[in-house]
Amino acid sequence: MNINHILVVMTEPKSIFLEILFKYFISTHFKKNKKIISIVGNISLIKKEITKNNYNIKINEVLDITKSKKNLINLIDIKITNKYKYPNYFDIQSYISDCFNKSLSILKKNKNVVLLNGPVNKRTFLNKQYLGITEYLAKKTNSKNPVMLIYNKNLSVSPITTHVPIKYVSKYINKLIIIKKIKSINNFFVRNLRKKPKIAVLGLNPHCETIEKIGEEQKEIIPAINKLRSDKLNIAGPFSADTFFIKKNIDYYDVVIGMYHDQVLTPLKTLYNFNAINITIGLPFVRVSPDHGPNISMYGKNRSDPSSIFCAMDFFNKI
Secondary structure (H helix, E strand, C coil): CCCCEEEEECCCCCCCHHHHHHHHHCCHHHHHCCCEEEEEECHHHHHHHHHHCCCCCCCEECCCHHHCCCCCCEEEECCCHHHEEECCEECHHHHHHHHHHHHHHHHHHCCCEEEEECCCCCCCCCCCCCCCHHHHHHHHCCCCCCEEEEECCCCEEEECCCCCCHHHHHHHCCHHHHHHHHHHHHHHHHHHHCCCCCEEEECCCHHHCCCCCCCHHHHHHHHHHHHHHHCCCCEEEEECHHHHCCHHHHHHCCEEEECCHHHHHHHHHHHHCCCCEEEEECCCCCEEEECCCCCHHHCCCCCCCCHHHHHHHHHHHHC
């Protein structure tokens, strides 16, 4: 993939995202970035955050990305003045929707652009209509097989189910779903990172065992692995999740496939803290978000770890 432009979507106004983005812009890494960067968001909100954090940052306001320039902080302004309901408050859901809609219209017209979005508060924005931004963007782009990949240059993980409550996970463990998602991940690595990944698959049950004669491992997971192996993917498993994340395994494998969200995200964040990014595979464009939430408790303190945004920019420069 030949990309030359990173589109950054503002989301939650009271989030640490702008803080860590500013930390990237004032670093030496920004000047070395090979891509043009354009932000989609409200200029007043962004300038308030610049002042609050006491950063010497200048904004280059543009009407469209064709006017954006390399090594400048380009901004396409999203107006919010007509969305005020009463003083000092505006409709956050509409603002975030406007930011995403503008960004998606740009991405539809420009094939050499990638998307980096800030985190959202699922209660205020998704409002129980979608499990997460992965599913929201899949619906908006009519994409049928979105895949969540949490990427670190040393080890990446992917859950077969995303933000599904634990009691429903087993219903979604399906041979065809597993095969589709793992093939998407393998193709993503080959196409974008020029690497055939070594893939490990975890079981669902403790020790990959169940009190039933035939559990999810025997019915769905092992047949999926056997099919993928016959298709020449470099894949092994199922492994017991409780003992998998030891040094020899994480040094050997590139990607670990888990059956549910916390099974693989918890160990990855323990190993690498915030030095990882969330990639959605299966959209018409590459979409990335930093691997942290809005973290409102840290908002305005200017003490947040910016590792994830640096990881995202390094990834974009690699593909």
